[in-house]
Amino acid sequence: MRKVQIGDVVSIHCVGRIATGEVFEDTYQSEPFVFQVGSPEIIPGLSEAVLGMTEGEEREVIIPKEKAFGERDENLIRSIPRDTINLDVEPSPGMVLNLIVDTPHGEMTFPALVVDVTPAEIILDLNPPLAGEDLYFKIKLVKILNEPEESIII
Numbered sequence: 001m002r003k004v005q006i007g008d009v010v011s012i013h014c015v016g017r018i019a020t021g022e023v024f025e026d027t028y029q030s031e032p033f034v035f036q037v038g039s040p041e042i043i044p045g046l047s048e049a050v051l052g053m054t055e056g057e058e059r060e061v062i063i064p065k066e067k068a069f070g071e072r073d074e075n076l077i078r079s080i081p082r083d084t085i086n087l088d089v090e091p092s093p094g095m096v097l098n099l100i101v102d103t104p105h106g107e108m109t110f111p112a113l114v115v116d117v118t119p120a121e122i123i124l125d126l127n128p129p130l131a132g133e134d135l136y137f138k139i140k141l142v143k144i145l146n147e148p149e150e151s152i153i154i
Helices: 044-050
Strands: 009-017 023-026 033-036 058-063 077-081 096-103 106-117 121-125 135-144
Touching: 044 058, 044 135
Parallel strands: none
Antiparallel strands: 009 023, 009 033, 009 135, 058 135, 077 121, 096 106, 106 121
């Protein structure tokens, strides 16, 4: 039976938790998660976790924060003047804003957690929500979606 390799496109079901047991992801109630193994858009620990799996196989893994979203970075807590951001609602602590930023690769959306609001400014935490957390995953490999290279006829 074929095993997952770097570059394969796979679909998985997974339940992801943090150390407290809080679930942050559960695809068993929806469509499987599809991704390319080794893609820079996927945390390295998830790609490593599925390597060598076969279709139907289940596995439980711990992905250390270094192979997930990294450590929290206090330099990513920023204060911005309230008049530089246009919101449809009054910001409040705990609210998550999706900031749209122009980058050399086009527009990208970044989640920003509102930490505090004063009359003059909004304090935002730009760290990924799971930064600083080890991630606990239960994974089931549903399918390897691409054909093995040796069977592709050109």
